[in-house]
Amino acid sequence: MRRIALLSSVLISIFLLTSCRNVDEKDSSSSDSLVSTQEVSSISQHSSSKEPAAVSTTSTSETRESVVDTSNLTIDQMKQWVAAIWRKRTSMDPLQDSKYEIILETKEDQLLYARVEAADAQIDTLDVFRVNSDGFLEEAGYYLSQPDQDWIVVSKKYLDTSMVEPKAPAEEISQSARPSDHERAEMVRTTMQQNQGFDENVLAAIPDEEILAANAGNATNSQIAQTADNLLKKYPELQQP
Template identity: 50%
Template structure:
């Protein structure tokens, strides 16, 4: 009986060892598989984090590029061409009076750099010999300023009307035209009356004699009213025709 049991043990041992080896192999394989899954999950997490960082960098670069583009699009108002200055001045009139003195042949915009180093622009009439219609300048800050005289505020000197090129947000539209004529320019009689007033107050000419001069003759003798030299020349022309003008 003992011999029989020993024989059974000897015969069954290889099968037992083979079964244990198989179990150990499956366990090892499962362990390796689990490790692989962990590595794959870790890799996926790292890839997702990298993708988010890339997207954030891309968004930051896009925002920076957009800001830079806006900065480049901004016009340097201290370095404008003659036409750009005239268009800027004209935009104020277009907003306020619905008149474009840059494109309308009845007007002209004259530019002059004065002793203070600033660029001045005056709006003149091309059809009538009348005083300057408006006056602007570009300040040292690059702002467009308008003479307070033409806004009925002579005590304020120069008033900023635009801080950025072609921006008219600071300008109010006039409620009604300031002139009875279609083009919003003074009539011949209004222009003559303005000239009589200047000749009387600036040159000391006789008011009664000025009133007796026909409007067309007065305007024809005018050399302009934009500068003191023009006013003096106008007075000289009139005195030549009407000596009694001089007291």
């Protein structure tokens, strides 16, 4: 009987030891599975949270670059817009070519103006632009050989040159390509006659060089008025009774 009891005790001990070992292995396996699942979930959440942020940043950057308030341009933006028009029309870049410079100023009408000047020669202004109250870029008609039109819209959207017609590739802006002194003097005479009511015969009798010397420009009303005042000081008979 003692042998049977001892044998039974040994068998029960072996059975209990085996059961405990199986339980431990199952708990360990379950724990490892839980950790693995949590890691995968964490990686998935981290990856998905990054993607929308990247798309949002790109979209914001593109929007910021494409929208320009043309009624409130910086100095660089205004120069870039004028240069784009010149590049399309003449194949020359006044920002890159040292022979030219772009000078900006805000005049009494509170509009922003840009003059294209020859940096290495004492000649008249080569071109004049301004941004009107609608935010469009305008060019003085005088420099487009249309003195009867004060200003002509050449671009309605920032850096858009679709309204500009390019000149022939061989044509360049130079002293010979610009209007002759007589043609320029005639433009001043026409402006003085139409805008100031000056006597046509007296204007015709004034030498071209004196007309050009008195010319202060015709891009703005104040410039036209200054030209008229310069002429009247020497030729008061210009004002018709």
